[in-house]
Amino acid sequence: MKRNIILVIMAVFSLIVTSCEQKAPLGDWVHEVEPEYTMAPDESIVYTLKSALQIDPMNLAGINLLEHMDIFDGFTFTIYREDGKIVAAELNHNVPFSFLESPLEGKQACYFDAESKPQAIRLTSNDALVAVYTKGEIYMSFQLGCKEVSYEFRFK
Secondary structure, three states: OHHHHHHHHHHHHHHHHHOOOOEEEEOOEEEEOOOOOOOOOOOEEEEEEEEEEEEEOOEEEEEEHHHOOHHHOOOEEEEEEEOOEEEEEEEEOOOOOOOOOOOOOOOEEEEEEOOOOOEEEEEOOOOOEEEEEEOOEEEEEEOOOOOOOEEEEEEO
């Protein structure tokens, strides 16, 4: 019986080890990359908008507006790195309204705040929160006018 338990544990462990994805350091955080890809210390990474959620008391999981509105076409978030650390970020969009507390207009100096939980990308000039990084995705949360309705952009 003990032998069978040990064999099962070894089989599960070998499956876990072989199914791991390669990860490359991105300054103070980790970013999933393709197995054959090697990440240079100085480069930019462009994230595309995965979802634009409208969250309200009736829809706690959110409604994905990305499928219903073409203003989100071409919406990207770019992170610039130097010496393996985040140094700047840029938000490229055609959304006709300002949605962040400190608008990210053009390429602006940023840093990665690994001390906060969840980890965050902040403007260097005033420490304003630009985005949150958790579970391999970048999130931007905001409200427009109504306190009961919030919005969240997810990039991957």
